[in-house]
Amino acid sequence: MLLALNDGVETPLEFDKAVIGIASSEIVHLASAFRRFGVLKIDLSSGSMYFSPDACRMHDLPVTSGPIEVADLFSQLHPEDAERIFDAFDTATRSRCGWYFNFRIRQKDGSWRWARLVERYIDTPPNGEFIGIVYEFLPPVPTAEIRIRQVDEPGGEKTLCRLVFTGKTTCIQRVEEPLEDQAAERLRHPAIEVGDDDLAELISRHRLYGFFRQDIESGHCYFSQAAYQIYGLPYTSGPANLAEMIRRTHPDDVCLVSSAFEAAARHKAMFHIVHRYARTTSYKTLRLVGNYRETPDGRGELYGSIYEFYDNLSIVGFSS
Numbered sequence: 001m002l003l004a005l006n007d008g009v010e011t012p013l014e015f016d017k018a019v020i021g022i023a024s025s026e027i028v029h030l031a032s033a034f035r036r037f038g039v040l041k042i043d044l045s046s047g048s049m050y051f052s053p054d055a056c057r058m059h060d061l062p063v064t065s066g067p068i069e070v071a072d073l074f075s076q077l078h079p080e081d082a083e084r085i086f087d088a089f090d091t092a093t094r095s096r097c098g099w100y101f102n103f104r105i106r107q108k109d110g111s112w113r114w115a116r117l118v119e120r121y122i123d124t125p126p127n128g129e130f131i132g133i134v135y136e137f138l139p140p141v142p143t144a145e146i147r148i149r150q151v152d153e154p155g156g157e158k159t160l161c162r163l164v165f166t167g168k169t170t171c172i173q174r175v176e177e178p179l180e181d182q183a184a185e186r187l188r189h190p191a192i193e194v195g196d197d198d199l200a201e202l203i204s205r206h207r208l209y210g211f212f213r214q215d216i217e218s219g220h221c222y223f224s225q226a227a228y229q230i231y232g233l234p235y236t237s238g239p240a241n242l243a244e245m246i247r248r249t250h251p252d253d254v255c256l257v258s259s260a261f262e263a264a265a266r267h268k269a270m271f272h273i274v275h276r277y278a279r280t281t282s283y284k285t286l287r288l289v290g291n292y293r294e295t296p297d298g299r300g301e302l303y304g305s306i307y308e309f310y311d312n313l314s315i316v317g318f319s320s
Contacts, residue, residue: 144260
């Protein structure tokens with residue numbers, strides 16, 4: 001069944017970026033810091049498909065600088081989703097349009113993990129190509145994670161640690177692989193030319209994707225128009241009404257959100273928060289991904305992105 005939807009999720013990304021003062025490279029860094037996030041290309045002339053290192057790892061495929069084995073890829077997909085993706089690819093190829101696809105990947109223990117593919121058509125000779133992103137869905141469980149650098153002993157080297165909040169409990173875990181430091185390497189592939197602006201556009205296509213900025217000294221927090229739309233509040237160019245946002249946050253998640261912001265500001269660290277937020281009579285799950293930076297005048301601030309979790313449904317969509 002093909003449905004024509006006017007869902008209003010073509011976010012004016014360029015304007016949203018300007019409101020908060022965020023660069024495309026910062027958006028990509030936020031998107032890829034806490035999960036596997038890959039880029040890919042499909043050459044329509046040869047039929048070859050190229051995956052970045054993280055995209056390969058996500059599908060349990062060997063990392064390669066050449067084309068992947070398509071048969072191996074489809075063997076990892078849920079049978080129902082494999083059939084749908086063939087139909088979607090055929091439609092997008094004939095129409096020369098962008099498309100997205102929510103699907104399931106088989107895990108080593110036999111379970112299924114949800115992921116999302118977003119593609120854009122590029123009119124390159126002779127027959128064009130698709131470039132896209134693919135990333136894993138995180139479980140919509142209220143939690144917060146802060147990645148901080150700690151010195152083990154005086155004069156020693158800094159190591160990366162994970163500070164995890166779950167409800168009112170906190171634990172510190174050592175991180176063996178500093179994923180955020182490897183983000184650029186995990187996206188690099190010799191056959192795929194995708195710039196930061198391309199990635200930022202793909203990240204925000206087909207969904208509301210907002211931004212925020214908090215001045216640490218004053219505590220004032222500013223949100224982009226898309227972020228206000230996500231929260232269901234009227235837009236204002238001034239500081240956000242944090243009291244109203246706290247009132248609408250699930251009572252069990254208020255401490256989690258406040259503790260995460262305080263820890264991120266104190267450690268000057270990167271963080272993400274999954275929390276529940278009231279819309280009308282029910283709660284929806286939102287995710288904030290943020291980082292610390294200093295302004296040209298030396299003031300510290302937190303900035304980041306906001307988006308709503310998807311439902312775990314096998315969905316195909318197209319765009320012009």
